[in-house]
Amino acid sequence: MKHQLLRIFGGIAALLSAGIATADELNLRVGVTDISRQVYDLHMTIFLICVAIGVVVLGVLFWSVFAHRKSKGVEPATFHESTKLELAWTIVPTLILIVMAIPATQVLVAMYDTGGEDMSIEVRGYQWKWQYKYLDDDYNNTLSFFSVMSTPRDEIYNQSAKAENYLLEVDEYLRIPTNRKVRFLITAEDVIHAWWVPDFGIKRDAVPGMLNELWTIVEEPGIYRGQCTELCGKDHGFMPIVLEVMPEAEFDAWYASRVTSESVRQESIADALTHEELMAQGEAVYGTYCASCHLANGEGVAPVFPAIAGSAVAQGPRDDHLSLVINGVAGTAMQAFGKQLDSAQLASVVHYQRNAFGNDVGDMSQPQDVINLSNGQ
Amino acid sequence: MSEVIHADHHDDHAHGPAKGLKRWLFTTNHKDIGTLYLWFSFAMFLIGGVLALVIRAELFQPGLQFVQPEFFNQMTTNHGLIMVFGAIMPAFVGLANWLVPMQVGAPDMALPRMNNLSFWILPFAFGMMISTLFMEGGGPNFGWTFYAPLSTTYAPPSVTYFIFAVHLMGASSIMGSINIIATILNMRAPGMTLMKMPMFVWTWLITAYLLIAVMPVLAGAVTMMLFDIHFNTSFFNAAGGGDPVMFQHILWFFGHPEVYIMILPAFGIVSHIIPAFARKRLFGYTSMVYAVASIAFLSFIVWAHHMFTVGMPLAGQLFFMYSTMLIAVPTGVKVFNWISTMWRGSMTFETPMLFAIAFVVLFTMGGFSGLMLAITPVDYQYHDTYFVVAHFHYVLVPGALFSIIAAVYFWFPKWTGKMYDETLGKIHFWLSFVGVNVTFFPQHFSGLAGMPRRIPDYPLQFADFNMISSVGAFIFGLSQVFFLYVIIKSIRSGAPAADRSWEGAKGLEWTLPSPAPYHSFTHPPVVKDEEVLG
Ligand SMILES: [Cu+2]
Numbered sequence: 001m002k003h004q005l006l007r008i009f010g011g012i013a014a015l016l017s018a019g020i021a022t023a024d025e026l027n028l029r030v031g032v033t034d035i036s037r038q039v040y041d042l043h044m045t046i047f048l049i050c051v052a053i054g055v056v057v058l059g060v061l062f063w064s065v066f067a068h069r070k071s072k073g074v075e076p077a078t079f080h081e082s083t084k085l086e087l088a089w090t091i092v093p094t095l096i097l098i099v100m101a102i103p104a105t106q107v108l109v110a111m112y113d114t115g116g117e118d119m120s121i122e123v124r125g126y127q128w129k130w131q132y133k134y135l136d137d138d139y140n141n142t143l144s145f146f147s148v149m150s151t152p153r154d155e156i157y158n159q160s161a162k163a164e165n166y167l168l169e170v171d172e173y174l175r176i177p178t179n180r181k182v183r184f185l186i187t188a189e190d191v192i193h194a195w196w197v198p199d200f201g202i203k204r205d206a207v208p209g210m211l212n213e214l215w216t217i218v219e220e221p222g223i224y225r226g227q228c229t230e231l232c233g234k235d236h237g238f239m240p241i242v243l244e245v246m247p248e249a250e251f252d253a254w255y256a257s258r259v260t261s262e263s264v265r266q267e268s269i270a271d272a273l274t275h276e277e278l279m280a281q282g283e284a285v286y287g288t289y290c291a292s293c294h295l296a297n298g299e300g301v302a303p304v305f306p307a308i309a310g311s312a313v314a315q316g317p318r319d320d321h322l323s324l325v326i327n328g329v330a331g332t333a334m335q336a337f338g339k340q341l342d343s344a345q346l347a348s349v350v351h352y353q354r355n356a357f358g359n360d361v362g363d364m365s366q367p368q369d370v371i372n373l374s375n376g377q
Numbered sequence: 378m379s380e381v382i383h384a385d386h387h388d389d390h391a392h393g394p395a396k397g398l399k400r401w402l403f404t405t406n407h408k409d410i411g412t413l414y415l416w417f418s419f420a421m422f423l424i425g426g427v428l429a430l431v432i433r434a435e436l437f438q439p440g441l442q443f444v445q446p447e448f449f450n451q452m453t454t455n456h457g458l459i460m461v462f463g464a465i466m467p468a469f470v471g472l473a474n475w476l477v478p479m480q481v482g483a484p485d486m487a488l489p490r491m492n493n494l495s496f497w498i499l500p501f502a503f504g505m506m507i508s509t510l511f512m513e514g515g516g517p518n519f520g521w522t523f524y525a526p527l528s529t530t531y532a533p534p535s536v537t538y539f540i541f542a543v544h545l546m547g548a549s550s551i552m553g554s555i556n557i558i559a560t561i562l563n564m565r566a567p568g569m570t571l572m573k574m575p576m577f578v579w580t581w582l583i584t585a586y587l588l589i590a591v592m593p594v595l596a597g598a599v600t601m602m603l604f605d606i607h608f609n610t611s612f613f614n615a616a617g618g619g620d621p622v623m624f625q626h627i628l629w630f631f632g633h634p635e636v637y638i639m640i641l642p643a644f645g646i647v648s649h650i651i652p653a654f655a656r657k658r659l660f661g662y663t664s665m666v667y668a669v670a671s672i673a674f675l676s677f678i679v680w681a682h683h684m685f686t687v688g689m690p691l692a693g694q695l696f697f698m699y700s701t702m703l704i705a706v707p708t709g710v711k712v713f714n715w716i717s718t719m720w721r722g723s724m725t726f727e728t729p730m731l732f733a734i735a736f737v738v739l740f741t742m743g744g745f746s747g748l749m750l751a752i753t754p755v756d757y758q759y760h761d762t763y764f765v766v767a768h769f770h771y772v773l774v775p776g777a778l779f780s781i782i783a784a785v786y787f788w789f790p791k792w793t794g795k796m797y798d799e800t801l802g803k804i805h806f807w808l809s810f811v812g813v814n815v816t817f818f819p820q821h822f823s824g825l826a827g828m829p830r831r832i833p834d835y836p837l838q839f840a841d842f843n844m845i846s847s848v849g850a851f852i853f854g855l856s857q858v859f860f861l862y863v864i865i866k867s868i869r870s871g872a873p874a875a876d877r878s879w880e881g882a883k884g885l886e887w888t889l890p891s892p893a894p895y896h897s898f899t900h901p902p903v904v905k906d907e908e909v910l911g
Contacts, residue, residue: 028758028825043755050745058738061716065734070656070723077721080658089713090706097702100752105695107754112691127531156834158440166439167836186688191527192621194686194761198827203757205687207622208526209615212688227836229761229829231520233527234447237832301447303514304533333531 029198032220036201038107046100053096111202114213117183121174125186125193125206125228127333128235128292131340132174134255135185142266143259146340147172148288149238153296156238167237168225171288173244177251178221186212189335194230197241205230218245233333234301235292269344270367275351278365282352285345290353293333298357305333309357318363322350322373343370393895402497405489406895407474408792413496414471415785419861421463421503426854428456433816433850436843441834449833450518451510457521461639462546463503465773468781469642470495470553473581475792477557479886479893480575482566482902487559495552502545509535520831522632525613525624529605536606540599547592554585554592561585566885568904572666575884575909576659579666580645583673587634587641590677595631598624622687629680637676640740640772641669643780644711647733649884650787651715654730655722656881658910661714668707668714675704685756694753701751705744712741727879728802732783735775735810743771746821761831763842764824770817774853775810782809782860789864790878794892795871801863808856815849883908 030040068074122133126146133144147170154160156167163169176182186195188206195214196203204212218224226241246254273281287296293305300307308314313321325346328336337346347365354361394400394409404410431452435443444452474492478485486492509516514533517523528536561582565574574582601612601624611617613624644665652659659665681689681697689697715737724730746768750756759765789797823842828835835843877887885908889897 026822026825028755029827039755039758042752043749043758046749046752046755050748054741054745057712057716058741061719061734061737064716064719064722065724065726068655068719068722068724070725074721074723076656076723078658079721080660080718081663082661085713085717086661086664086710089710093706093709097705100748101699101702104698104752104754108691108694108698111754111757156441158442162439162837165836167834191531192524196829198758201758203686203760207615207687209620210622210688226827227829227832231450231524231527231831233518233531234450236450237446237829237834331530 031199031201032222032224033200033216033218035107035111035216036199038110039201042103042107045103049096049100114183114215116181117215118180119176120183120185121176123174123184123186123195123206125188125190125195125232125239126335126340127190127233128228128239129289130174130195130239130241131189139259143255143262145172146288147174147242149240151238165225168227168240168242170240170242173223173242175244175246175251175254176218177248178218178245179248181215181217184214184216186214190333191232192230193228193232193239195226195241196229197224197226197243199224199226203229221245221247238292266342269342270371271344272366272368273344273348275355275364278348278351279355280348281344282348282350283356285341285349286352286356289337289341290349298353298359308353309359311353311359314353314359315361318350318354318361318365318369319373321354322346322365322370325350326370326374338374343367343374346370403493405485405493407478407486407489407492408893408895410486410492410496411471411474411476412792414467414474417496417499418464418466418468418471421459421467422857423861424507425456425459425464426857428452428459430850430854432456433847435833436835437847438844439835439837439840444833446833447515447518450520450831451516453831454517454520454523455507455510458506458517459503460773461521461635462543463499465639465777465781466550467499469581469584469639469777470550470557472577472642472646472781472784472788473553473557476788476886477560477578477581478564479791479889479897480578480884481561481564481569482885482898482904483560483564484896484899486556487564488556491552492556495549495556498545498549498552502542502549505538505545506542509533509538512538522625522628523602524628525602525605525621526615529602529613532606537603540603543599544596547596550588551592554588557581557585558589566898566901566904569909572663573904573906573909575645576648576662576665577642577645580641580648580669583669584638584641587638587673587676591631591634591638594627595635598627598631601627622684625684625687626681629683630677632683633680634673634676636769636772637672639777641673643736643740643777644669646780646784646787647715647736650729650733650783651718651737653787653879653881653883654727654733655719655724657718657722659714660717660720661710662910664710665714668710671707672704675700675707679704682751682753682756685753686760698751698753702748705748705751708744712737712744725880727786727799728797728806729783729787731803731806731810732779732786735806736779736783739771739775739779739813743768743776746771759824761829762824763820763828763830766830767817767820767824770820774817775813779809785864787879788886789867790871790874791886791889791891791893793868793871794874794890795867796874796878797863797867797871801859801866805856805860805863808859809853812849812853812856816846816853817849819843819845819849883910885909 028040028043030037120135122135124131129146129148131146133141135141150169150171151167155162186204186206188208193206195206200216202214202216204214222245224243228236228239294300294308298309313324326338328334344367347367347370351365435449512535516535517539519528561578604610605612605614611619613619613621648659679701682701750759750768786797786802819842823839828839874891876891878891885902
């Protein structure tokens with residue numbers, strides 16, 4: 001009887017651990033970096049030690065439940081203490097903990113091996129998007145962009161079929177090269193967010209006013225996805241992180257062309273636009289940057305996020321509207337978009353707000369107006 | 378004159394409960410107040426449960442079906458706050474009110490009027506907090522841990538009501554704790570030395586000290602929030618030179634002991650029930666007491682394990698990892714002692730025993746996931762995912778909550794003089810047991826697979842686990858409504874209970890008649906070793 005039970009417990013334990021170790025959707029990801037593999041191994045070590053202890057301890061408990069029953073006529077024993085036993089089960093667990101602490105410390109120390117990076121990227125969390133800036137003196141740190149979730153509303157509200165990467169797709173990926181040590185400097189603009197790429201085994205909080213450091217070296221090209229993991233308000237569930245790891249040469253080519261196209265765009269930024277161009281660009285900017293709070297229909301979410309439809313600001317003097325959007329409203333969720341958008345985007349989104357949702361001001365806002373306003377300040 | 382004295386005297390003897398509503402409003406009787414606490418916490422438990430079911434209904438499938446993200450965040454936040462401060466904590470205070478005086482042989486709590494006040498604050502505190510859900514802009518939506526600046530600069534206007542509600546809860550807890558400490562230290566029957574006190578009394582004594590130590594810290598945190606919001610200070614506002622991370626340090630300096638506040642009395646309860654149904658004395662009483670004391674001490678030096686990802690220096694990470702791992706030692710001692718108590722006992726498996734055994738098994742599992750979370754480098758992967766949600770629900774639901782349910786079944790005959798229906802009790806147990814595991818076990822997997830917590834919608838690969846979890850949650854929720862039915866039915870028509878309602882039950886409370894008279898131990902009882910030591 002005793003033997004049989006032991007065999008059964010052993011069998012279950014083996015099955016469980018084997019099953020859990022192989023079925024990857026049931027377990028932590030092994031990931032694609034040296035660190036993530038070390039983390040995975042550590043996870044499995046600790047997990048299996050826990051399973052082993054659990055099988056023994058709960059095995060004893062269940063044995064007792066089966067064997068020491070009144071219905072079997074067992075008379076209760078009278079022992080109620082044993083210093084030896086108490087010492088044993090204080091000392092043995094302590095030793096096991098030391099065995100666990102050694103590899104844990106090693107992996108942690110390896111993770112803290114910062115410095116010697118080949119490139120640095122600033123990661124900045126906003127409600128509810130990420131901004132990535134390539135820190136590169138050669139280009140005056142000019143390459144910076146936002147990465148916003150691109151899963152359409154229809155999919156979220158079950159009006160159309162959900163795509164494979166539902167909630168994990170963004171308008172522009174963060175791109176990094178293989179085999180180079182990339183340092184991420186993580187911070188936030190408004191509330192606390194957390195930047196996590198499970199396949200790299202790295203996660204760090206993005207805290208306003210603080211710069212946190214992470215690094216990674218990825219060997220395998222591919223697309224890797226994660227999510228914000230610190231509650232950051234309404235759309236916390238909708239700010240994914242997507243990275244494309246490119247072979248080194250490919251990355252260098254992409255980077256050069258991305259920097260060039262950015263500077264070309266900067267040169268023509270002040271060009272005047274037609275009403276139609278402004279409305280088209282404005283609608284796109286609004287959908288990406290404003291609709292999460294003011295809603296796609298401009299109705300807002302009273303009383304926290306005011307409506308744009310019928311708003312006194314959106315129907316009042318143009319320059320007041322422009323400067324509110326450029327400077328934000330301190331102490332509220334309304335950010336200073338002058339730091340996020342360029343003058344063409346700012347002009348067009350303001351133009352759009354003044355001429356959509358039933359607002360019908362009819363005036364024009366041009367990139368040059370934004371530049372003048374900014375310079376005048 | 379003599380007539381007056383006579384009348385007084387007479388009054389004294391016939392002094393039973395007042396009639397009607399006044400009895401409950403003005404009562405200073407520990408049993409009445411215990412009852413009030415228990416019913417209050419049960420009501421909160423049902424409300425918190427409904428919020429949980431809103432969450433689970435929304436998460437049943439990917440996509441947004443029932444609620445909007447801003448409302449979803451209010452549900453998770455208020456579910457947490459109500460369950461922690463409204464259900465679990467008041468339930469333990471209710472049990473302490475009922476049991477501590479009877480177990481130490483005292484006539485009542487040391488400070489009966491304050492006892493009344495500490496209860497009656499609570500309905501107002503929770504009334505205020507729940508009313509925020511109906512205010513413009515909604516209620517608290519920043520998680521039960523209310524990290525700044527999401528809970529300050531970016532909070533809905535109702536946050537001020539939340540802050541005052543927390544202040545009221547804190548005042549209530551501190552008063553309750555002072556009362557419990559004063560009762561235990563001053564009112565024990567002659568002969569009941571500290572090392573002869575029942576485990577429930579021991580665990581509550583230590584819990585009460587923890588509460589007095591940390592509730593003021595919580596009050597400090599919310600007061601700083603209040604100032605940041607209304608008086609333009611910048612405690613937690615980086616733009617003004619403040620530090621959002623400091624908020625987390627303060628919150629968790631309160632929060633980690635708080636976690637043990639919710640589990641130590643559970644340890645006490647289980648240490649009564651297992652010996653009673655194993656018909657064998659508690660194994661290792663002395664080491665049990667020391668284990669509780671060391672857990673309480675350690676609870677003050679592990680707080681930052683909740684914040685491994687905020688970006689602490691390596692030395693800090695290592696310190697908090699090691700200290701957290703150490704907690705496994707005294708916790709292990711407790712589990713080993715319970716199992717040794719069962720070992721070679723003569724066990725029967727009435728409902729309280731079933732809940733107590735489930736407590737030991739499932740709490741141990743929660744302990745293992747806790748140990749895994751303590752390992753900093755892997756915690757980076759688990760942190761703020763459903764793995765954490767699974768972990769703390771395993772220690773709070775089949776942990777704290779099961780112990781409370783076990784206590785209700787165990788002492789029910791003493792409180793009411795009636796026996797509950799054993800078959801219904803067992804059905805309740807099995808439904809709860811299945812429900813809890815179906816709900817929370819799959820969450821380990823969704824967490825490992827990478828699902829963040831506190832999201833109203835999720836990528837498709839997490840769909841299966843969430844569906845199972847939601848089914849379990851509804852089973853569990855309905856089985857607690859069934860619990861209400863079992864209790865009401867048993868109060869109405871349970872069979873009369875014996876004074877010592879369980880064959881193996883030991884302790885002064887079992888020497889009293891069932892139901893326990895309105896005033897018990899007006900004369901101190903004789904404390905016999907074989908009674909108090911079991
Ligand atoms: Cu975020």
